[in-house]
Amino acid sequence: MTPIFQTSTFEYLEPGKHKGYDYSRAGNPTRTALETALAALEGATHAISFASGLAAEQAIIQTLEPGSHVIVSDDTYGGTGRLFRRLFAKYNIEFEFIDLRNLPLLAQKIRPQTRMIWIETPTNPLLRIVDIQAITDLAKKASKQATHERIVTVVDNTFCSPILQKPLSLGADIVIHSTTKYIGGHSDLIGGAVMLNNQADAESLRFIQFAAGAVNAPFECFLLLRSIKTLALRMAKHNTNAQLVAHALKSIKNVKEVIYPGLKSHPEHLLASQQMQGFGGMISFRIEGGFEAAKQFFSRLRLFTLAESLGGVESLANHPQTMTHASVPESQREKLGIGADLIRLSIGIEDASDLIQDLSLALDF
Ligand SMILES: *Cc1c(COP(=O)(O)O)cnc(C)c1O
Numbered sequence: 001m002t003p004i005f006q007t008s009t010f011e012y013l014e015p016g017k018h019k020g021y022d023y024s025r026a027g028n029p030t031r032t033a034l035e036t037a038l039a040a041l042e043g044a045t046h047a048i049s050f051a052s053g054l055a056a057e058q059a060i061i062q063t064l065e066p067g068s069h070v071i072v073s074d075d076t077y078g079g080t081g082r083l084f085r086r087l088f089a090k091y092n093i094e095f096e097f098i099d100l101r102n103l104p105l106l107a108q109k110i111r112p113q114t115r116m117i118w119i120e121t122p123t124n125p126l127l128r129i130v131d132i133q134a135i136t137d138l139a140k141k142a143s144k145q146a147t148h149e150r151i152v153t154v155v156d157n158t159f160c161s162p163i164l165q166k167p168l169s170l171g172a173d174i175v176i177h178s179t180t181k182y183i184g185g186h187s188d189l190i191g192g193a194v195m196l197n198n199q200a201d202a203e204s205l206r207f208i209q210f211a212a213g214a215v216n217a218p219f220e221c222f223l224l225l226r227s228i229k230t231l232a233l234r235m236a237k238h239n240t241n242a243q244l245v246a247h248a249l250k251s252i253k254n255v256k257e258v259i260y261p262g263l264k265s266h267p268e269h270l271l272a273s274q275q276m277q278g279f280g281g282m283i284s285f286r287i288e289g290g291f292e293a294a295k296q297f298f299s300r301l302r303l304f305t306l307a308e309s310l311g312g313v314e315s316l317a318n319h320p321q322t323m324t325h326a327s328v329p330e331s332q333r334e335k336l337g338i339g340a341d342l343i344r345l346s347i348g349i350e351d352a353s354d355l356i357q358d359l360s361l362a363l364d365f
Contacts, residue, residue, distance in 0.1 A: 005028050041162040055192050059212070060154060060174060069115065070117075076124060077158070078325040081328055112147045119135060125342065125344040126284060133275075156177075157176070160182075173197075174195070177194075178191070179192055182311035242279065252360050254293065256341065285345070297365075298319065
């Protein structure tokens with residue numbers, strides 16, 4: 001097993017000449033082993049492991065020049081919106097949030113300053129499916145126009161893990177993960193990763209990480225290496241459990257609507273079955289009775305834990321409006337339909353019938 005190289009610094013052979021590693025901000029053998037595994041998982045030539053998913057996102061945006069225009073999926077992880085709206089907007093980078101299922105709208109929004117399209121699919125928390133191939137094709141076509149520079153397409157692949165979706169094979173330039181979620185899988189660490197094939201982009205991301213320092217610790221790298229060994233098994237169980245739970249939820253009392261890409265009732269079910277190898281472990285649903293009912297439901301759960309985050313082996317329940325998506329402007333939340341009645345579930349790898357029973361009892365009021 002890869003040892004935990006718990007060291008900040010490395011002995012030099014002679015002045016100016018090291019043995020491959022000099023300082024752990026620049027590189028550490030445990031991190032290198034993790035990055036090799038992460039690259040292989042996404043079918044990428046380069047992977048860079050970061051201190052968190054948001055640190056990885058920060059580095060990606062820092063490759064852009066001030067004045068750049070970025071088109072972002074309007075239904076993203078709350079923290080992504082916060083980073084873009086509240087931090088990077090100050091540095092004169094313009095973010096435009098749109099529904100990326102609407103391709104004509106996307107084509108219309110691309111302008112000479114557009115440098116990046118930021119895709120998340122399935123979206124969070126509404127689990128909409130966005131057509132990665134169609135968007136990367138559009139970005140490449142626009143990049144070829146004389147008035148436009150290259151438009152980089154980024155896919156946040158956190159909800160799928162590399163097991164269920166391979167955006168680089170669908171034409172994306174950069175994949176980002178919060179490894180805190182499925183790749184870590186045990187709710188015991190914070191981490192992020194960027195995977196890509198372009199050498200120059202990889203070098204500039206590595207430079208940003210080296211210059212600014214958002215690396216993860218050797219112990220986190222070790223835990224992630226260990227987690228990766230069971231990733232495919234865990235994803236298979238998340239898939240089957242979520243499919244069973246989503247199906248069962250439809251006939252449980254006080255459930256108004258079930259949102260899961262694996263259900264035939266999902267508007268992008270067909271696209272999801274083509275683009276993903278399994279529908280994942282995330283389910284959202286709407287509860288009858290609004291916030292009061294939601295509070296009752298959460299207090300009655302015994303197996304599901306009321307908590308943010310996702311992708312761990314234990315099931316979690318989350319209230320996006322007041323928790324993960326509280327930082328999304330209220331008008332935007334209303335427009336999207338992230339109301340008091342929306343509940344997001346991260347389905348773990350427990351016994352599916354236990355999970356279904358827990359939900360049925362918690363909703364029986
Ligand atoms: C959690 C999450 C992030 C942020 O990652 P951290 O590891 O919490 O910094 C980004 N994107 C998605 C989809 C996430 O779920």
